[in-house]
Amino acid sequence: MTIDPRSLPASHSSVSVPIGTFTTEAGVDIPGTELRLFAWYEGSAEEAVARPVIVIEHALTADGNADDWWAGMIGPGLALDTERYLVLCANCLGGCQGSTGPSSAHPDGGHWGSRFPALSIRDLVTAEKTLLIDVLGIRRIRGVVGASMGGARVLEWTFMYPEVVEAALPVAVSARASAWQIGIQSAQIRFITADPCWQNGDYHGSGNIPSHGLGQARRIAHLTYRGELELDERFSTDPQPGENPYGPYHSPTERFAVESYLDRQAEKLEARFDAGSYVTLTDALNRHDVGRGRGGMNAVLGSSQVPTMVAGIDTDILYPYHQQEHLSRNLGDFIGLSKITSPTGHDGFLTETRQMTIILDKFLTKAALLAQR
Numbered sequence: 001m002t003i004d005p006r007s008l009p010a011s012h013s014s015v016s017v018p019i020g021t022f023t024t025e026a027g028v029d030i031p032g033t034e035l036r037l038f039a040w041y042e043g044s045a046e047e048a049v050a051r052p053v054i055v056i057e058h059a060l061t062a063d064g065n066a067d068d069w070w071a072g073m074i075g076p077g078l079a080l081d082t083e084r085y086l087v088l089c090a091n092c093l094g095g096c097q098g099s100t101g102p103s104s105a106h107p108d109g110g111h112w113g114s115r116f117p118a119l120s121i122r123d124l125v126t127a128e129k130t131l132l133i134d135v136l137g138i139r140r141i142r143g144v145v146g147a148s149m150g151g152a153r154v155l156e157w158t159f160m161y162p163e164v165v166e167a168a169l170p171v172a173v174s175a176r177a178s179a180w181q182i183g184i185q186s187a188q189i190r191f192i193t194a195d196p197c198w199q200n201g202d203y204h205g206s207g208n209i210p211s212h213g214l215g216q217a218r219r220i221a222h223l224t225y226r227g228e229l230e231l232d233e234r235f236s237t238d239p240q241p242g243e244n245p246y247g248p249y250h251s252p253t254e255r256f257a258v259e260s261y262l263d264r265q266a267e268k269l270e271a272r273f274d275a276g277s278y279v280t281l282t283d284a285l286n287r288h289d290v291g292r293g294r295g296g297m298n299a300v301l302g303s304s305q306v307p308t309m310v311a312g313i314d315t316d317i318l319y320p321y322h323q324q325e326h327l328s329r330n331l332g333d334f335i336g337l338s339k340i341t342s343p344t345g346h347d348g349f350l351t352e353t354r355q356m357t358i359i360l361d362k363f364l365t366k367a368a369l370l371a372q373r
Helices: 121-135 149-160 179-193 196-201 211-225 228-235 257-272 275-286 297-302 321-330 345-351 353-371
Strands: 013-023 029-040 053-057 086-090 143-147 168-171 308-313 334-340
Touching: 013 121, 029 121, 053 121, 053 149, 086 121, 121 149, 121 275, 143 149, 143 353, 149 168, 149 275, 168 353, 179 196, 179 211, 179 275, 196 211, 196 275, 211 257, 211 275, 211 345, 228 257, 297 321, 308 321, 308 345, 308 353, 321 334, 334 353, 345 353
Parallel strands: 053 086, 053 143, 143 168, 168 308, 308 334
Antiparallel strands: 013 029, 029 086
């Protein structure tokens, strides 16, 4: 690895890194592209660049600050041990946390808005490869790890740049978007684009944002992220305190407790995430298909040359466990399948810290042994 230590941000911090003009798979140029890079390591940057690199791929509405959303996983003595590894995570292209996306300034003035092109999962990975390999100078990555949309990027790394990746751990994801996933995700996009404040995507700087549409999209999405058993145990049919959903007429101000919970999730996302990024990245997930243009899904899985461990959650509604079993049966260099048992559904990779730690320990032990071959 020939990475210049001066190119790293200080540990537990981030820096925006220019990667030049990025051209999408479909042939659209994005001049002046930047990605926001976060890093974690103990000691000096000079010491860190000599360690194996672990790349974390974040999920749809997360960001490069993995230490914030993956609590208990990154740090000295933790699963992603910052005394042993240089841990990196970049906010993806199209995002809204420091990387170039629809809310970014356009070189010709104003914001990108409707001028920002559609992206594929492969575009996101190509941008990250440009950042990590071409700009920073990393030559080998010990492990690429990610869940959900991050897991889709992990899979694409193994097919697009197998010469760089020593091992991969995709979690709670499938080889391609299913019709059900496309349907539920397209419904979320339509809620946002039907909001009068959407303005064909050119709402940035107008003083009006499509918060209602984004909130509706989040309510639907959050139900697919959590488990049916968990929600029923937490909320049952209880009314929200002080409200009465059993009254003689329906009223949006008289809610069940679960409605209040979903309203709060919507409010939190509206405060921190751009609707344009939500549409762009959800559409990228709809386009996810490792077999596209490569001879078919199972054929390309069988051609995999990167040792890949797979993990899933037993109660996942969004990416059911049978999809990870399918990966395990078809991947050409498959090194293990782990099941996370959790009532919380798709978000089990975030909530089940102990189980996820065991999986990462297993994965990194195998990756280290494979790297010695």
